[in-house]
Amino acid sequence: MKSFILAAGLALTASIASADGIVSYTTDDSFEDVVFGLENAILDQGLVIDGTSHVGDMLERTKADVGSDVTIFTHADVYSFCSANLSRKVMEADPMNIRFCPYDIFVAQLPDDDGETIxxxxxxxxxxxxxxxxxxxxxxxxxxxxE
Known part of the structure; x- marks a missing residue:
């Protein structure tokens, strides 16, 4: 499904996918622009980034060590953060919701996706x-x- 958004006079295209327990959006924006937007969007919510996992770098660095020659991602990072208010609310409802904390959002580019960022x-x-x-x-x- 394609969504067309008009923002700052420019037409942006993003495709939306939801399957296998994942919601993802694909954009023509560069990886760096999406990461910058993500960092700002997290901060704009009054949240703090707890950590960034450089999954793509790790997989690329270790591929020969595990007997592979496949490059899975051009770039791939996972940003972890939490909300004290929201976490308290969901854990008061069910303490076992701890298993979901911290919350993660990934940004990735696949080698064959013509520069699209997910x-x-x-x-x-x-x-x-x-x-x-x-x-x-x-x-x-x-x-x-x-948004």
Missing amino acids: IGYRTFPEGPMQEVQALLDTIARSAIGM
Whole structure:
């Protein structure tokens, strides 16, 4: 499904996918621009980035060590963060919601995707965790100019 958004006088195109427990958006924006947008979108929510996992770099660095010659990602990072207010709310509803904290959003480029960048997150179960999923969706969409 294609969504066409008019922002700052420029037409942006993003495709949306939701399958296998993942919601993702694909954009023609560069990896660096999406990462910049994501960092700002997280901060704009009053949240702090706890860590960044450079998954793509790790997989590329270790591919020969594990007997592979396949480059999986051109770039791939996972940003982790948490919301004290929202985490408290969902864990008061069910302490075992701790398993979802911190929250993660990934940004990736595949070698054969003509420079498209993917941003996404895993889905959460029905109930209180849907509020977290809504937050992640807001952040991901904001990062690529869809909010």
